[in-house]
Amino acid sequence: MRDKFDVIIIGAGPAGLKCAEQFKNSNISVLLIEKNKVIGPKVCAGGLTSLSAVFDFPDLKARAFEKLIFYFASKKHEIDLVYPIRTIDRYDLGQYLLDKIKDCKNIRILKKTTVIQIKENRITTSRGDFYYKCLVGADGSSSLARKYLGLKSELSVGLCYKAPKITDNFVVYASPKLLGSGYIWIFPHKNYTHIGVYFHPEVFSAKEAKEILDDFLKKNNYSYFDNKLEAAPINFFYQGCVFKNIFLIGDAAGLASEITGEGISYALISGKEIGRKIINPDYKMPALKEILKIKKRQRIAAGFVRKSFLFQKIFLYFSLKLIRIKWFQKHFGF
Numbered sequence: 309m310r311d312k313f314d315v316i317i318i319g320a321g322p323a324g325l326k327c328a329e330q331f332k333n334s335n336i337s338v339l340l341i342e343k344n345k346v347i348g349p350k351v352c353a354g355g356l357t358s359l360s361a362v363f364d365f366p367d368l369k370a371r372a373f374e375k376l377i378f379y380f381a382s383k384k385h386e387i388d389l390v391y392p393i394r395t396i397d398r399y400d401l402g403q404y405l406l407d408k409i410k411d412c413k414n415i416r417i418l419k420k421t422t423v424i425q426i427k428e429n430r431i432t433t434s435r436g437d438f439y440y441k442c443l444v445g446a447d448g449s450s451s452l453a454r455k456y457l458g459l460k461s462e463l464s465v466g467l468c469y470k471a472p473k474i475t476d477n478f479v480v481y482a483s484p485k486l487l488g489s490g491y492i493w494i495f496p497h498k499n500y501t502h503i504g505v506y507f508h509p510e511v512f513s514a515k516e517a518k519e520i521l522d523d524f525l526k527k528n529n530y531s532y533f534d535n536k537l538e539a540a541p542i543n544f545f546y547q548g549c550v551f552k553n554i555f556l557i558g559d560a561a562g563l564a565s566e567i568t569g570e571g572i573s574y575a576l577i578s579g580k581e582i583g584r585k586i587i588n589p590d591y592k593m594p595a596l597k598e599i600l601k602i603k604k605r606q607r608i609a610a611g612f613v614r615k616s617f618l619f620q621k622i623f624l625y626f627s628l629k630l631i632r633i634k635w636f637q638k639h640f641g642f
């Protein structure tokens with residue numbers, strides 16, 4: 309097998325797959341490396357907000373919700389959304405994105421291959437060394453590429469269960485007293501329901517988060533399933549995407565939302581923009597600039613929310629009112 313590529317992408321999550329798609333049928337040689345045997349599955353609730361509206365997903369795979377059921381300190385609010393929220397299973401999303409590139413002659417996809425070390429113009433993998441002109445780190449929240457660049461991360465955590473189909477409502481529970489700035493989600497998919505808790509580890513530990521979630525499930529009579537608990541970090545600390553010939557996208561770039569943990573849309577948008585930037589270095593990446601503005605607003609709001617319990621209540625109170633407005637959904641990425 310050849311060992312020299314114009315572009316090497318580490319990680320075939322939504323960011324890496326979307327980035328690879330930009331080189332489809334071009335004369336740029338691409339190597340996409342994924343450590344897993346199957347492309348797609350990931351610990352994730354698969355919720356897609358208004359930010360994903362620019363991307364089409366097959367109706368057969370995605371579910372759309374025009375109403376959000378929001379519990380704020382036990383009080384139920386039914387919110388009609390301007391932009392519907394969708395859910396998509398991560399296997400389905402991965403396979404859908406993979407289908408777009410799998411037959412491209414210029415894109416080589418290596419599964420079951422782990423990148424172990426990065427050096428200038430070369431990477432070492434479990435299948436040997438490969439040389440690159442451009443390297444794209446699309447390797448998620450524990451990114452090796454990010455570590456190679458010496459960048460710090462700030463992590464939130466999602467802890468969750470896959471339950472049987474128990475509801476058709478898209479539900480979010482927020483309770484500053486119980487969850488601080490975190491929340492519990494219930495996201496219905498085609499064949500199952502995803503339930504979990506999003507939290508910042510400085511607020512409480514994973515053990516405490518699990519206790520809160522289990523208690524919530526018990527109180528709501530969802531405790532009849534004993535599925536495996538899963539957890540994963542989410543990097544929301546953005547410090548740049550372009551570092552000479554090395555690029556970071558998605559969670560590797562810290563692009564996920566600090567407030568909600570949403571990262572799929574950010575991964576897709578950054579993957580697309582960085583792909584275009586590699587093809588044309590003068591490309592200004594307008595869509596990436598837009599999500600960076602949203603990230604800035606989220607950072608300010610998160611700083612406010614972290615100050616105190618009272619601020620969390622104020623933030624939630626106003627979010628409840630504002631989420632019904634198109635401008636707010638668009639500008640804060642809900």
Ligand SMILES: Cc1cc2nc3c(=O)[nH]c(=O)nc-3n(C[C@H](O)[C@H](O)[C@H](O)COP(=O)(O)OP(=O)(O)OC[C@H]3O[C@@H](n4cnc5c(N)ncnc54)[C@H](O)[C@@H]3O)c2cc1C
Binds near residue numbers: 350465504569570572
């Ligand atoms: C519990 C939980 C719930 C979430 N729910 C939502 C949600 O509802 N909506 C939403 O938008 N976001 C959600 N997120 C966030 C979302 O999962 C991520 O933001 C998104 O997956 C980021 O995509 P990515 O392509 O950047 O990274 P990833 O999806 O993490 O993909 C990275 C890929 O790189 C591969 N990889 C990593 N290291 C290497 C290596 N050394 N060599 C080779 N391959 C490697 C991995 O196997 C993986 O396939 C959730 C996260 C968690 C933890």
